[in-house]
Amino acid sequence: MERSNHLLDDQFQMFETACRRAGLRLTHQRLEVYRELARAEDHPSAETLHQRLRRSIPTLSLDTVYRTLATLACHRLINKVDTVESQARFEATQHQHHHLICSKCKQITDFEWHSIDALPxxxxxxxxxxxxxxxxxxxxxxxxxx
Amino acid sequence: MERSNHLLDDQFQMFETACRRAGLRLTHQRLEVYRELARAEDHPSAETLHQRLRRSIPTLSLDTVYRTLATLACHRLINKVDTVESQARFEATQHQHHHLICSKCKQITDFEWHSIDALPxxxxxxxxxxxxxxxxxxxxxxxxxx
DNA sequence: CAAGTAAATAAAAATCATTTCTATTTAAGC
DNA sequence: GCTTAAATAGAAATGATTTTTATTTACTTG
Known part of the structure; x- marks a missing residue:
């Protein structure tokens, strides 16, 4: 078994543990929504995630994606990004970081700023x-x- | 004429100048939306502003408030606040500041942090x-x- | 390890926030 | 004052998200 699989296993196990601790059932849809978001690097909206997930789970409904994202955000397993836009955008990353948002194309990029993180x-x-x-x-x- | 009136005059004049520079007509509705937002200290939503303004301008429509806020924000006369909420919130303040947002009551409070402002x-x-x-x-x- | 049960899902309908459409009004240049 | 393009009111439409309801499923308990 290669390193990448170990990493995936770790990630899933962490997610499973977190769900159990939060009293959430580990459903196929929930796991896949999380997996897809964790894999994404572009802070996707619910709609975007739904489109991507449909390829592998054709029956997945948009409201399940919305519900799942809300549930996971509520339990701090994922984050809803602060933005001026109408569509909410999400990320699974847990490490401390900040956001660069393009006013034109609305793309969101992460960046680190340790001096701020340390500043009281x-x-x-x-x-x-x-x-x-x-x-x-x-x-x-x-x-x-x- | 008292000082407060002078301040108001200044504010209106500044707004008028800014509108002309931006090629915007100085309508009664526009001025009143701006005035109400400038007076507010709570970063109101379009809906909240509309409710307040209706007391003095009963015929004012909600879509005019939305349109006016979008126009003024586009011309940088006001700001749309970054938030995770579904309803957009606005402010007229122009001085550099930051926001404290209560996760529970959603109240938004301004604060200053000069060391950050100066930090590249x-x-x-x-x-x-x-x-x-x-x-x-x-x-x-x-x-x-x- | 088969049933029971409460939680989660799919699909549709409803709601909330915001935008667009159209006819009417009005600010500002002439 | 008159003209005209921009702005408004009101209504209808749209887009994003949430709720409702019947059905399915993960997990507990016997």
């Missing part, structure tokens, strides 16, 4: 309440659209 | 394209919801 929030933010996440959203024109 | 983006972001804006979005529970 100003007092005003801590007085406001209990902080759960802190992310930078950058808008602009990607090299391709300029 | 990592190389990766500059290679990506031409940056237009950079904002921090913080999620958490506000003091009231904890």
């Amino acid at each position: 929030l100003p007092a005003q933010a801590n007085e406001w309440g209990q902080v759960e996440s802190k992310n930078v959203v950058v808008y602009g024109l990607c090299a391709h659209c300029q | 983006l990592p190389a990766q972001a500059n290679e990506w394209g031409q940056v237009e804006s950079k904002n921090v979005v913080v999620y958490g529970l506000c003091a009231h919801c904890q």
